[in-house]
Amino acid sequence: MSILSYLLDHPAQVLALARAHLWISALATGIATAISVPLGIAVHRLRIVRVPALILVSVGQAVPSLALLGLMLPLLGIGFTPALVAIGARALLPILLNTYAGLLTIPPSVVEAARGMGMTNAQILWRIELRLALPVIVAGIRTALVVSIGVATLAAYIGAGGLGDLIFQGIAMVDTPLLLAGAIPAALLAFAVDGLFEILERGLMRPLV
Protein backbone atom coordinates (compact mmCIF):
# COMPACT_ATOMS: atom_id res chain seq x y z
CA MET A 1 0.00 0.00 0.00
CA SER A 2 1.52 3.31 -1.03
CA ILE A 3 0.36 5.14 2.10
CA LEU A 4 2.66 2.93 4.13
CA SER A 5 5.56 3.59 1.74
CA TYR A 6 7.59 5.92 3.99
CA LEU A 7 7.12 3.70 7.01
CA LEU A 8 8.26 0.61 5.14
CA ASP A 9 11.19 2.37 3.44
CA HIS A 10 12.65 3.89 6.61
CA PRO A 11 12.22 1.29 9.37
CA ALA A 12 15.40 2.23 11.23
CA GLN A 13 14.53 5.93 11.41
CA VAL A 14 10.94 5.25 12.48
CA LEU A 15 12.07 2.75 15.10
CA ALA A 16 14.61 5.18 16.54
CA LEU A 17 11.98 7.93 16.76
CA ALA A 18 9.48 5.51 18.31
CA ARG A 19 11.99 4.55 21.00
CA ALA A 20 12.67 8.19 21.83
CA HIS A 21 8.92 8.81 21.84
CA LEU A 22 8.18 5.94 24.21
CA TRP A 23 11.06 6.94 26.47
CA ILE A 24 9.87 10.53 27.00
CA SER A 25 6.26 9.38 27.51
CA ALA A 26 7.24 6.68 30.00
CA LEU A 27 9.66 8.91 31.91
CA ALA A 28 7.09 11.70 32.17
CA THR A 29 4.45 9.24 33.38
CA GLY A 30 6.92 7.73 35.84
CA ILE A 31 7.71 11.14 37.33
CA ALA A 32 4.01 11.99 37.45
CA THR A 33 3.38 8.71 39.30
CA ALA A 34 6.09 9.54 41.82
CA ILE A 35 4.35 12.86 42.49
CA SER A 36 0.69 11.87 42.21
CA VAL A 37 0.62 8.68 44.27
CA PRO A 38 2.00 10.31 47.45
CA LEU A 39 -0.18 13.32 46.72
CA GLY A 40 -3.18 11.02 46.35
CA ILE A 41 -2.44 9.45 49.71
CA ALA A 42 -2.19 12.91 51.27
CA VAL A 43 -5.47 13.95 49.66
CA HIS A 44 -7.09 10.80 51.07
CA ARG A 45 -5.78 11.46 54.57
CA LEU A 46 -5.95 15.24 54.96
CA ARG A 47 -9.03 17.14 53.93
CA ILE A 48 -7.21 20.50 53.73
CA VAL A 49 -4.84 19.20 51.06
CA ARG A 50 -7.70 18.20 48.82
CA VAL A 51 -8.59 21.49 47.14
CA PRO A 52 -5.04 22.88 46.61
CA ALA A 53 -3.83 19.54 45.23
CA LEU A 54 -6.76 19.33 42.86
CA ILE A 55 -6.23 22.88 41.61
CA LEU A 56 -2.52 22.28 41.06
CA VAL A 57 -3.11 19.11 39.16
CA SER A 58 -6.05 20.45 37.15
CA VAL A 59 -3.83 23.09 35.57
CA GLY A 60 -1.97 20.33 33.78
CA GLN A 61 -5.29 19.00 32.57
CA ALA A 62 -7.21 22.13 31.64
CA VAL A 63 -4.50 24.03 29.80
CA PRO A 64 -4.33 22.72 26.21
CA SER A 65 -1.23 20.61 25.58
CA LEU A 66 0.22 22.87 22.91
CA ALA A 67 -0.20 25.87 25.19
CA LEU A 68 1.53 23.94 28.01
CA LEU A 69 4.48 23.30 25.70
CA GLY A 70 4.55 26.97 24.73
CA LEU A 71 4.45 28.04 28.38
CA MET A 72 7.59 26.01 29.03
CA LEU A 73 9.59 28.04 26.48
CA PRO A 74 10.50 31.09 28.57
CA LEU A 75 11.23 28.85 31.60
CA LEU A 76 13.04 25.87 30.13
CA GLY A 77 13.64 26.69 26.47
CA ILE A 78 13.26 24.02 23.81
CA GLY A 79 13.94 20.31 23.67
CA PHE A 80 13.61 17.31 25.97
CA THR A 81 13.23 18.90 29.42
CA PRO A 82 10.37 21.36 28.74
CA ALA A 83 8.53 18.66 26.78
CA LEU A 84 9.02 16.22 29.67
CA VAL A 85 7.51 18.72 32.11
CA ALA A 86 4.54 19.50 29.86
CA ILE A 87 3.78 15.83 29.19
CA GLY A 88 4.18 14.98 32.86
CA ALA A 89 1.84 17.81 33.88
CA ARG A 90 -0.88 16.22 31.78
CA ALA A 91 -0.35 12.85 33.47
CA LEU A 92 -0.76 14.08 37.05
CA LEU A 93 -4.55 14.24 37.29
CA PRO A 94 -5.57 10.70 36.21
CA ILE A 95 -3.02 9.15 38.56
CA LEU A 96 -4.01 11.40 41.47
CA LEU A 97 -7.72 10.81 41.06
CA ASN A 98 -7.29 7.06 40.72
CA THR A 99 -5.03 6.86 43.78
CA TYR A 100 -7.63 8.76 45.80
CA ALA A 101 -10.52 6.73 44.40
CA GLY A 102 -8.66 3.47 44.92
CA LEU A 103 -8.03 4.26 48.57
CA LEU A 104 -11.68 5.21 49.03
CA THR A 105 -12.85 1.73 47.96
CA ILE A 106 -11.19 0.12 50.94
CA PRO A 107 -13.82 -0.71 53.58
CA PRO A 108 -12.97 0.99 56.91
CA SER A 109 -13.55 -2.36 58.66
CA VAL A 110 -10.46 -3.77 56.93
CA VAL A 111 -8.33 -0.91 58.22
CA GLU A 112 -9.85 -1.31 61.72
CA ALA A 113 -9.13 -5.02 61.69
CA ALA A 114 -5.54 -4.37 60.71
CA ARG A 115 -5.16 -1.80 63.47
CA GLY A 116 -6.69 -4.25 65.88
CA MET A 117 -4.00 -6.75 64.85
CA GLY A 118 -1.41 -4.24 65.97
CA MET A 119 -0.19 -2.95 62.60
CA THR A 120 1.30 0.54 62.50
CA ASN A 121 -0.08 3.23 60.20
CA ALA A 122 2.83 2.82 57.85
CA GLN A 123 2.32 -0.95 57.72
CA ILE A 124 -1.41 -0.48 57.10
CA LEU A 125 -0.69 1.93 54.27
CA TRP A 126 1.95 -0.17 52.61
CA ARG A 127 0.66 -3.71 53.15
CA ILE A 128 -3.11 -3.22 53.15
CA GLU A 129 -4.29 0.02 51.62
CA LEU A 130 -1.92 0.46 48.71
CA ARG A 131 -2.09 -3.21 47.88
CA LEU A 132 -5.88 -3.16 47.74
CA ALA A 133 -5.95 0.11 45.81
CA LEU A 134 -3.24 -1.02 43.39
CA PRO A 135 -5.47 -2.18 40.50
CA VAL A 136 -7.24 1.19 40.43
CA ILE A 137 -3.96 3.10 40.71
CA VAL A 138 -2.48 1.04 37.88
CA ALA A 139 -5.55 1.84 35.77
CA GLY A 140 -4.80 5.52 36.36
CA ILE A 141 -1.16 5.09 35.31
CA ARG A 142 -2.36 3.25 32.22
CA THR A 143 -4.62 6.14 31.20
CA ALA A 144 -1.84 8.61 31.90
CA LEU A 145 0.72 6.74 29.79
CA VAL A 146 -1.61 6.31 26.83
CA VAL A 147 -2.47 10.04 26.94
CA SER A 148 1.23 10.91 27.28
CA ILE A 149 2.04 9.03 24.09
CA GLY A 150 -0.51 11.22 22.30
CA VAL A 151 0.67 14.47 23.88
CA ALA A 152 4.28 13.59 23.09
CA THR A 153 3.54 13.92 19.36
CA LEU A 154 3.15 17.66 19.92
CA ALA A 155 6.53 17.92 21.58
CA ALA A 156 8.18 18.13 18.15
CA TYR A 157 6.82 21.66 17.99
CA ILE A 158 9.35 22.72 20.63
CA GLY A 159 12.20 20.65 19.29
CA ALA A 160 11.82 17.53 21.42
CA GLY A 161 11.78 15.13 18.48
CA GLY A 162 9.94 11.81 18.62
CA LEU A 163 7.34 10.57 16.16
CA GLY A 164 5.87 14.08 16.07
CA ASP A 165 8.75 15.14 13.84
CA LEU A 166 7.47 12.87 11.06
CA ILE A 167 3.92 14.10 11.60
CA PHE A 168 4.97 17.75 11.38
CA GLN A 169 7.13 17.02 8.33
CA GLY A 170 4.17 15.29 6.72
CA ILE A 171 1.92 18.25 7.48
CA ALA A 172 4.49 20.73 6.12
CA MET A 173 4.76 18.89 2.83
CA VAL A 174 1.13 17.66 2.74
CA ASP A 175 2.68 14.21 2.41
CA THR A 176 0.31 11.57 3.77
CA PRO A 177 2.72 8.59 3.80
CA LEU A 178 5.22 10.72 5.74
CA LEU A 179 2.57 11.84 8.20
CA LEU A 180 1.34 8.28 8.70
CA ALA A 181 4.89 7.10 9.28
CA GLY A 182 4.65 9.12 12.49
CA ALA A 183 0.98 8.68 13.32
CA ILE A 184 0.65 4.93 12.86
CA PRO A 185 3.57 3.96 15.11
CA ALA A 186 2.28 6.42 17.74
CA ALA A 187 -1.14 4.79 17.63
CA LEU A 188 0.43 1.31 17.75
CA LEU A 189 2.51 2.34 20.77
CA ALA A 190 -0.61 3.51 22.55
CA PHE A 191 -2.42 0.26 21.74
CA ALA A 192 0.53 -1.86 22.82
CA VAL A 193 0.89 -0.02 26.13
CA ASP A 194 -2.83 -0.30 26.75
CA GLY A 195 -2.74 -4.02 26.02
CA LEU A 196 0.25 -4.61 28.29
CA PHE A 197 -1.45 -2.80 31.14
CA GLU A 198 -4.61 -4.83 30.56
CA ILE A 199 -2.58 -7.99 31.15
CA LEU A 200 -0.91 -6.40 34.18
CA GLU A 201 -4.22 -5.37 35.71
CA ARG A 202 -5.72 -8.82 35.19
CA GLY A 203 -2.71 -10.29 36.95
CA LEU A 204 -3.15 -7.87 39.86
CA MET A 205 -6.86 -8.58 40.20
CA ARG A 206 -6.46 -12.34 40.51
CA PRO A 207 -5.34 -12.58 44.18
CA LEU A 208 -8.36 -10.50 45.22
CA VAL A 209 -10.90 -12.78 43.53
Add this chain to the structure above:
Amino acid sequence: MRFLRATYLVLAFSVFLVTSSALAQSPTVTVGSKAFSEQLLVGHMLALLLEDGGFKVNNKIGLGGTALVHQALVAGEVDVYIEYTGTGLITILKEPVQEDPVKVYDTVQRLYKERFKLSWLKPWGFNNTYALVIRKEDADRLRAAKVSDLMASANSMVFGATQEFVVRPDGLPGLAKHYGGLAFKENKSMAPDLIYDALKNKQVDVISGFATEGRIPANNFVVLQDDQHYFPPYFAAPVIRDETLAKAPAAAEVLNRPAGKIDDGTMAVLNYEVAGKKRSPEEVAREFLKAKGWIK
Protein backbone atom coordinates in the same frame (compact mmCIF):
# COMPACT_ATOMS: atom_id res chain seq x y z
CA MET B 1 -54.44 36.14 9.31
CA ARG B 2 -53.59 39.65 8.25
CA PHE B 3 -50.72 39.66 10.76
CA LEU B 4 -49.28 36.47 9.28
CA ARG B 5 -49.51 37.78 5.72
CA ALA B 6 -47.78 41.01 6.76
CA THR B 7 -45.01 39.02 8.43
CA TYR B 8 -44.45 36.95 5.29
CA LEU B 9 -44.29 40.09 3.17
CA VAL B 10 -41.76 41.72 5.48
CA LEU B 11 -39.66 38.56 5.51
CA ALA B 12 -39.72 38.19 1.73
CA PHE B 13 -38.78 41.82 1.28
CA SER B 14 -35.88 41.51 3.75
CA VAL B 15 -34.53 38.48 1.94
CA PHE B 16 -34.77 40.41 -1.33
CA LEU B 17 -32.92 43.36 0.19
CA VAL B 18 -30.16 41.23 1.62
CA THR B 19 -29.53 39.20 -1.52
CA SER B 20 -29.61 42.19 -3.83
CA SER B 21 -27.22 44.13 -1.61
CA ALA B 22 -24.90 41.13 -1.44
CA LEU B 23 -24.82 40.90 -5.21
CA ALA B 24 -24.16 44.59 -5.53
CA GLN B 25 -21.13 44.47 -3.19
CA SER B 26 -17.55 44.08 -4.47
CA PRO B 27 -16.15 40.53 -4.65
CA THR B 28 -14.60 38.89 -1.60
CA VAL B 29 -10.96 37.94 -1.83
CA THR B 30 -9.56 35.31 0.52
CA VAL B 31 -6.05 36.09 1.71
CA GLY B 32 -3.84 33.30 2.99
CA SER B 33 -0.31 33.08 4.32
CA LYS B 34 2.18 30.68 5.85
CA ALA B 35 2.60 30.56 9.59
CA PHE B 36 5.90 32.31 10.40
CA SER B 37 6.04 35.96 11.43
CA GLU B 38 7.14 37.51 8.11
CA GLN B 39 4.29 35.71 6.35
CA LEU B 40 1.79 36.98 8.91
CA LEU B 41 3.04 40.50 8.25
CA VAL B 42 2.86 40.36 4.47
CA GLY B 43 -0.44 38.47 4.68
CA HIS B 44 -1.92 41.40 6.58
CA MET B 45 -0.39 43.77 4.05
CA LEU B 46 -2.22 41.91 1.28
CA ALA B 47 -5.47 42.11 3.25
CA LEU B 48 -5.11 45.81 4.05
CA LEU B 49 -4.19 46.72 0.47
CA LEU B 50 -7.23 44.85 -0.85
CA GLU B 51 -9.53 46.47 1.69
CA ASP B 52 -8.16 49.85 0.70
CA GLY B 53 -8.95 48.95 -2.91
CA GLY B 54 -12.58 48.41 -1.95
CA PHE B 55 -12.58 44.63 -1.69
CA LYS B 56 -14.03 42.54 1.09
CA VAL B 57 -11.34 40.33 2.54
CA ASN B 58 -11.73 36.87 4.01
CA ASN B 59 -8.81 36.28 6.36
CA LYS B 60 -6.99 32.93 6.29
CA ILE B 61 -3.66 34.29 7.39
CA GLY B 62 -1.33 31.87 9.17
CA LEU B 63 -2.78 28.78 7.52
CA GLY B 64 0.27 26.51 7.62
CA GLY B 65 3.32 25.42 5.66
CA THR B 66 4.18 26.01 2.01
CA ALA B 67 2.55 22.91 0.55
CA LEU B 68 -0.62 23.45 2.55
CA VAL B 69 -1.12 27.07 1.49
CA HIS B 70 -0.29 26.27 -2.13
CA GLN B 71 -2.83 23.46 -2.18
CA ALA B 72 -5.43 25.76 -0.65
CA LEU B 73 -4.70 28.29 -3.41
CA VAL B 74 -5.03 25.71 -6.16
CA ALA B 75 -8.27 24.43 -4.64
CA GLY B 76 -9.71 27.92 -4.41
CA GLU B 77 -9.91 27.98 -0.62
CA VAL B 78 -7.46 30.87 -0.75
CA ASP B 79 -7.27 33.44 -3.55
CA VAL B 80 -3.88 35.02 -2.96
CA TYR B 81 -0.80 34.72 -0.78
CA ILE B 82 2.83 35.84 -0.87
CA GLU B 83 5.22 33.19 -2.17
CA TYR B 84 8.98 33.26 -2.76
CA THR B 85 10.29 32.62 -6.27
CA GLY B 86 12.84 29.99 -5.17
CA THR B 87 10.25 28.12 -3.14
CA GLY B 88 7.90 28.13 -6.09
CA LEU B 89 10.64 26.86 -8.40
CA ILE B 90 12.01 24.05 -6.28
CA THR B 91 9.44 22.99 -3.72
CA ILE B 92 6.26 23.52 -5.73
CA LEU B 93 7.30 23.08 -9.35
CA LYS B 94 10.13 20.66 -8.51
CA GLU B 95 12.30 22.26 -11.20
CA PRO B 96 16.11 22.35 -11.00
CA VAL B 97 17.82 25.20 -9.15
CA GLN B 98 18.63 28.40 -11.05
CA GLU B 99 20.58 31.34 -9.66
CA ASP B 100 19.49 34.23 -11.88
CA PRO B 101 16.58 36.04 -10.17
CA VAL B 102 15.02 37.18 -13.44
CA LYS B 103 15.19 33.69 -14.98
CA VAL B 104 13.70 32.16 -11.82
CA TYR B 105 10.84 34.68 -11.84
CA ASP B 106 10.15 34.07 -15.54
CA THR B 107 10.15 30.31 -15.03
CA VAL B 108 7.75 30.35 -12.10
CA GLN B 109 5.48 32.85 -13.81
CA ARG B 110 5.27 30.73 -16.95
CA LEU B 111 4.92 27.32 -15.29
CA TYR B 112 2.47 28.43 -12.59
CA LYS B 113 0.16 29.73 -15.31
CA GLU B 114 0.53 26.53 -17.35
CA ARG B 115 0.18 24.07 -14.51
CA PHE B 116 -2.04 25.77 -11.96
CA LYS B 117 -3.75 28.78 -13.61
CA LEU B 118 -2.06 31.03 -11.07
CA SER B 119 -0.43 34.40 -11.75
CA TRP B 120 2.69 35.85 -10.16
CA LEU B 121 2.28 39.59 -9.61
CA LYS B 122 5.30 41.91 -9.33
CA PRO B 123 7.92 41.11 -6.69
CA TRP B 124 7.84 43.46 -3.73
CA GLY B 125 11.61 43.79 -3.65
CA PHE B 126 13.00 41.68 -0.81
CA ASN B 127 14.85 38.38 -1.16
CA ASN B 128 14.09 36.24 1.85
CA THR B 129 16.61 33.54 1.12
CA TYR B 130 17.54 30.78 3.52
CA ALA B 131 20.70 31.62 5.37
CA LEU B 132 22.85 29.47 7.60
CA VAL B 133 23.30 31.49 10.77
CA ILE B 134 25.65 31.01 13.70
CA ARG B 135 26.50 32.91 16.88
CA LYS B 136 29.17 35.59 16.60
CA GLU B 137 31.49 33.90 19.10
CA ASP B 138 31.46 30.71 17.01
CA ALA B 139 32.06 32.67 13.82
CA ASP B 140 35.08 34.30 15.45
CA ARG B 141 36.35 31.06 16.95
CA LEU B 142 36.01 29.02 13.76
CA ARG B 143 36.93 31.97 11.56
CA ALA B 144 33.84 31.13 9.54
CA ALA B 145 32.31 33.51 7.06
CA LYS B 146 31.08 31.03 4.46
CA VAL B 147 29.09 27.82 4.63
CA SER B 148 32.13 25.93 3.37
CA ASP B 149 34.03 27.07 6.46
CA LEU B 150 31.67 24.92 8.54
CA MET B 151 32.58 21.66 6.83
CA ALA B 152 35.34 20.77 9.28
CA SER B 153 33.43 21.47 12.49
CA ALA B 154 29.90 20.55 11.40
CA ASN B 155 30.03 17.16 13.06
CA SER B 156 30.35 18.80 16.46
CA MET B 157 27.53 21.28 15.89
CA VAL B 158 23.81 20.85 16.43
CA PHE B 159 21.62 22.05 13.56
CA GLY B 160 18.25 23.66 14.22
CA ALA B 161 15.54 24.12 11.59
CA THR B 162 11.84 23.68 10.92
CA GLN B 163 10.47 20.25 10.09
CA GLU B 164 9.73 21.73 6.67
CA PHE B 165 13.37 22.64 6.00
CA VAL B 166 14.58 19.21 7.05
CA VAL B 167 12.40 17.54 4.45
CA ARG B 168 12.12 20.09 1.60
CA PRO B 169 14.14 19.35 -1.55
CA ASP B 170 15.68 22.88 -1.46
CA GLY B 171 16.31 22.43 2.27
CA LEU B 172 18.61 20.17 4.22
CA PRO B 173 18.74 17.15 1.88
CA GLY B 174 19.93 19.27 -1.07
CA LEU B 175 22.23 21.38 1.11
CA ALA B 176 24.00 18.33 2.46
CA LYS B 177 24.52 16.95 -1.02
CA HIS B 178 25.61 20.26 -2.58
CA TYR B 179 28.17 20.97 0.09
CA GLY B 180 29.80 17.59 -0.28
CA GLY B 181 28.19 15.65 2.52
CA LEU B 182 27.81 18.43 5.09
CA ALA B 183 26.58 16.58 8.14
CA PHE B 184 25.84 17.90 11.62
CA LYS B 185 26.12 16.13 14.95
CA GLU B 186 22.38 16.32 15.44
CA ASN B 187 19.35 17.88 13.73
CA LYS B 188 16.68 19.41 15.94
CA SER B 189 13.39 20.38 14.29
CA MET B 190 10.93 22.85 15.77
CA ALA B 191 8.38 25.56 14.98
CA PRO B 192 9.88 28.29 12.73
CA ASP B 193 9.96 31.18 15.17
CA LEU B 194 11.70 29.17 17.89
CA ILE B 195 14.98 28.68 16.07
CA TYR B 196 16.44 32.11 16.87
CA ASP B 197 16.01 31.74 20.63
CA ALA B 198 17.34 28.22 20.39
CA LEU B 199 20.48 29.59 18.75
CA LYS B 200 20.76 32.40 21.29
CA ASN B 201 20.38 29.97 24.20
CA LYS B 202 23.02 27.64 22.76
CA GLN B 203 20.54 24.79 22.38
CA VAL B 204 21.53 24.64 18.74
CA ASP B 205 24.68 25.91 17.04
CA VAL B 206 23.64 26.48 13.42
CA ILE B 207 20.21 27.36 12.12
CA SER B 208 18.64 27.77 8.72
CA GLY B 209 17.26 31.22 9.29
CA PHE B 210 15.61 33.70 6.98
CA ALA B 211 17.75 36.45 5.46
CA THR B 212 15.19 39.16 6.26
CA GLU B 213 14.87 38.13 9.88
CA GLY B 214 15.34 41.10 12.20
CA ARG B 215 16.47 38.86 15.05
CA ILE B 216 19.71 38.12 13.18
CA PRO B 217 21.25 41.57 13.52
CA ALA B 218 19.46 42.08 16.86
CA ASN B 219 21.28 39.09 18.40
CA ASN B 220 24.55 39.80 16.65
CA PHE B 221 24.33 36.55 14.74
CA VAL B 222 26.49 35.96 11.68
CA VAL B 223 24.99 34.98 8.33
CA LEU B 224 27.28 32.57 6.48
CA GLN B 225 27.76 33.30 2.82
CA ASP B 226 26.34 30.62 0.52
CA ASP B 227 29.67 30.40 -1.31
CA GLN B 228 28.79 27.37 -3.39
CA HIS B 229 25.51 29.00 -4.48
CA TYR B 230 23.16 26.35 -3.23
CA PHE B 231 20.09 28.41 -2.43
CA PRO B 232 18.15 29.99 -5.32
CA PRO B 233 16.84 33.57 -5.07
CA TYR B 234 13.66 33.88 -3.01
CA PHE B 235 12.04 37.11 -4.12
CA ALA B 236 8.60 37.59 -2.61
CA ALA B 237 5.56 38.34 -4.75
CA PRO B 238 1.79 37.86 -4.51
CA VAL B 239 0.53 34.73 -6.25
CA ILE B 240 -3.12 34.97 -7.21
CA ARG B 241 -5.69 32.75 -8.89
CA ASP B 242 -6.42 33.68 -12.53
CA GLU B 243 -10.07 33.16 -11.69
CA THR B 244 -9.85 35.84 -8.99
CA LEU B 245 -8.07 38.24 -11.36
CA ALA B 246 -10.82 37.73 -13.90
CA LYS B 247 -13.49 38.56 -11.32
CA ALA B 248 -11.49 41.39 -9.75
CA PRO B 249 -8.93 42.83 -12.19
CA ALA B 250 -8.38 45.86 -9.98
CA ALA B 251 -6.80 43.61 -7.36
CA ALA B 252 -3.60 43.40 -9.41
CA GLU B 253 -3.10 47.17 -9.38
CA VAL B 254 -3.65 47.31 -5.63
CA LEU B 255 -1.29 44.43 -4.86
CA ASN B 256 1.41 45.83 -7.15
CA ARG B 257 1.64 49.08 -5.17
CA PRO B 258 4.66 47.87 -3.14
CA ALA B 259 6.36 46.40 -6.23
CA GLY B 260 10.14 46.79 -6.02
CA LYS B 261 9.83 49.14 -3.08
CA ILE B 262 10.41 46.93 -0.01
CA ASP B 263 14.07 45.98 0.30
CA ASP B 264 15.72 43.40 2.58
CA GLY B 265 16.65 45.97 5.20
CA THR B 266 13.15 47.39 5.44
CA MET B 267 11.64 43.93 5.72
CA ALA B 268 14.10 42.99 8.45
CA VAL B 269 13.12 46.05 10.49
CA LEU B 270 9.42 45.28 10.06
CA ASN B 271 10.01 41.63 10.96
CA TYR B 272 11.78 42.67 14.13
CA GLU B 273 8.82 44.83 15.17
CA VAL B 274 6.70 41.68 15.12
CA ALA B 275 9.08 38.91 16.16
CA GLY B 276 11.40 40.88 18.42
CA LYS B 277 9.19 43.58 19.90
CA LYS B 278 6.13 41.30 19.87
CA ARG B 279 3.85 43.83 18.20
CA SER B 280 0.75 42.70 16.33
CA PRO B 281 1.52 41.93 12.65
CA GLU B 282 -1.68 43.65 11.56
CA GLU B 283 -0.74 46.84 13.42
CA VAL B 284 2.79 46.89 12.03
CA ALA B 285 1.49 46.23 8.51
CA ARG B 286 -1.10 49.01 8.76
CA GLU B 287 1.41 51.50 10.14
CA PHE B 288 3.91 50.72 7.37
CA LEU B 289 1.42 50.85 4.50
CA LYS B 290 -0.01 54.13 5.74
CA ALA B 291 3.45 55.63 6.10
CA LYS B 292 4.20 54.68 2.52
CA GLY B 293 0.93 56.13 1.32
CA TRP B 294 -0.22 52.83 -0.14
CA ILE B 295 -3.36 52.81 1.99
CA LYS B 296 -5.41 55.61 3.41
